[in-house]
Amino acid sequence: NAGVTQTPKFRVLKTGQSMTLLCAQDMNHEYMYWYRQDPGMGLRLIHYSVGEGTTAKGEVPDGYNVSRLKKQNFLLGLESAAPSQTSVYFCASSHLGTKNTEAFFGQGTRLTVV
């Protein structure tokens, strides 16, 4: 049982380049999230999804797009990378509801934009 898998684990981009981060979960979770983590800033929500085909903006959505074409996958896209997007990105997933909704996290993607 893999849980939540993120690819890639590391990436270096040049300013203006684009890339897609992939998150896959095998727990049949309804909710999926993308967070970025910067020193002293905690985990900030970029975008989230409450089900296949639906996405919504979080706290810091600018410069990112997402898609959830399949329930198990949640993609995070950077169309034109900027140095301010240098961060560690975490994907998470959880069940719907108010109980037993613990979030499971992937191992993270360390992205550097130069």
Place this chain on the structure above:
Amino acid sequence: GQQVMQIPQYQHVQEGEDFTTYCNSSTTLSNIQWYKQRPGGHPVFLIQLVKSGEVKKQKRLTFQFGEAKKNSSLHITATQTTDVGTYFCAGPPRGNKLVFGAGTILRVKS
């Protein structure tokens, strides 16, 4: 929008001392969750509190949820070096987003 504030930002304790981190929300939370992130790792779920005034214990860790469901605390008794890491609270308001506090970094001197 909904915010979850966490204090202190950082605490450095001597091994054996107690540690407490506090979490406050600007809105009522349906539940509150606590996570631990070891250095270089990813957040791992510790516990979820749902009921007003709820108190739960996990060995040396005690978690509380406030009566108004707007605040929570995590207390560690007699810290050990294995407790090192960042502790986050997270809460979904009436809605779907899981919003995290900024976290409290705990360092333990042996």
